Amino acid sequence: MTTRPENTAPTRRTARRRATLLAAVLALGALTASACADDQPPSLFADGKVLVGTKNDQPGTAVVRNYKFSGFDTTVARQVLKAVGAKADFGIVPSEDRRAVLTDKTKDLVVATYSITVDRMKALDFAGPYATTYQGLMVRRNDNRIKKPDDVNGKRVCTWPGTTSATTLEGPQYDRIAVYEQPDASTCINDLKVKKTADAVSTDQMILYGFTQENPDLKVVPDITYGSANQYGIAMAKGHRQDCLKLRDALREYIGDNTWSQDFATSLPSIPKADATWETDFKPRIETVDSLSCRDRPRT
C-alpha cells in the first residue's frame, strides 16, 4: 500500500486544468486553420472537369463543327489540362463576355484568343502567352489595291467590339483609316466577301490566317501590321493562383518541346505556308511566359 502525498489533489486539479486549456487552444487552432482553409477556393481541377470558354466562329483558332470544338485554342486547352489531370468541357463565349464569364464563375477558364494586357491582369489571372501575333489586315484575294500601310488610308476597315484590335485602330496615327465596327467576325467577313461594303477586315493575323483557310477568296496582307504583338493567355478569375501556376508550368513544358509546333501547324497550316519564320513570329518565349503568368502586373 502506498501513501498519497498531501498535495496530490491540487496537482491533479492543476494538471486537469492545464489539459483542458491545452485542448481549448488546440480546438481553437484547428477551427482557425479550417476557417483559413475554407478561404482558399477549391481547385478548378478538383473534379477532373474544367469549364472552358472559347470561340465558335474562328476557324484555325476555335470553331465548332458537328458539335465538336477544334482549333489551336482548344488544342492548347486540352494539352495543358491533360498535364494537370483534367479535361476540358468547352462552351461558347463571345469576345465581349470573356471577362464576365470568369468573374461570375460561369466558366473556369477562357481560352479564346484573349490578349494579355496590363488592365486585364488587374482583374484576371493569365497563364501565358501560348501564342503571339500582330494585328494585321485581310482583303479579297483579287484586290491588289492594298499592299503597304499607306494604301489603307481612306479604305473601309471592319473590326468587332471587345477586342484589342478595335482599340488599336482608334489611335490618332490611324485617323485616316475609315474604321467601322460590326457585332462579330462573321458579319465583318460577310461585309468584305459578299456585300463588299468593307475593303478590309482587321484583327490578329493568327485569326485572319484561320479565316483564309475556310475562305480561299480572302488573303492576309503580309507587310501590314498594327500596334504591338498580342500575347494570348489562358484566363481565369483571381483567387486560383496555385491552379494558375500549374497551368503555367504545363504551358512551359508544352512550348518547350516540339508538340506546340506540331499542334500549331495542324490547326493553322496556312501560316507555315505563308510565313517562313512562323515559329519565331508566333511561338512565345519561355521568359515571356514567366513575365506574364499568374501576376497582377507584368514582371519586368
Next chain:
Amino acid sequence: MTGPGGTRDGAVHNSSTAHGDHPIAANHIKNVIIRWVMHPNARWVPLLVACTGLVIAGSTWPDGPASQYTLWGALAVLSVGTAAARMLNRSPRGARVVGVLSLVSVLAAVGAWLAFQNVRTHGEIDVTGQVHTEGSQPLDDSAHRTLTLRLDADALKEPRNSLRLTLAIDDHDPAGPTCLPDTSATVSLLTSDVAAQTESLRPGGTADFALGARAGSVRIDLRLHTARGCRMDVRATRAVLHDG
C-alpha cells in the same frame, strides 16, 4: 537615506580618497557640475536645450527621405524625454537619478545635433519634382527619338556627388497588348566636367550616376528599346541626390 556619495539634503559631494593634483582638480570640477545640476533653478535647462535644438532643426529642415532622420529622431526623443523626466523628478532622494537624467539629456541633445548636421551635409535630397523632361512621348524603339531628363542648378544647390534615378516605363495604352517584358532603356549621363556614364534599365529600375565634386546641371539622355509596334511612356518616379 541617501545613495552613495549623497547627503541627507540631496546634495552630492565627492568623497574622494584619491591623492595628487589631477584627481583633486577633477573631483573639484565634478563637484561643481553636480552642484550646478542639482540646483533647483537648473531643472529646466536640459529641456530648454532639447527644445531649442528641436526648434532650430525644424527651421532648417533639409527634407529628403525620412529614414535618414532615424538616429536624429531617436536621440531627440531621448533628450526631450530625459529632460522632462528630470524636471518632474522633485524627490530629494533622487540626486543620482537627476544627475544621470540631466547628463543623458544634454549628451543626447548634442548627439542629435551632430546627427542632424550630418544629414544636412551628407544626407539624401529628394529632387524628383525638379526633374524636367524634354522630348515627345510616347516613345518607341526608333533610335532618333530620345528623351532628355534635366536637373538645373537650383536642384543642385546642395552639393552631393551622386544621383540615384528610378524610372517608370509603362505601356502607353494599358488596354492594349503589353510590351513591358520586352522593354528596357539606356540612360546616359551627359554632363560637363563629369565622365559620360551609361546604364541599362528595366521598367522600374534604378540607375546611380557619379556627379563629381560640383555639377552645375545634369543632363541624362534616354533611349528606349522595345518590340516592334510598342509605344511606351517614361517618367522619373524618384530622383535622389546623395553622397555615394
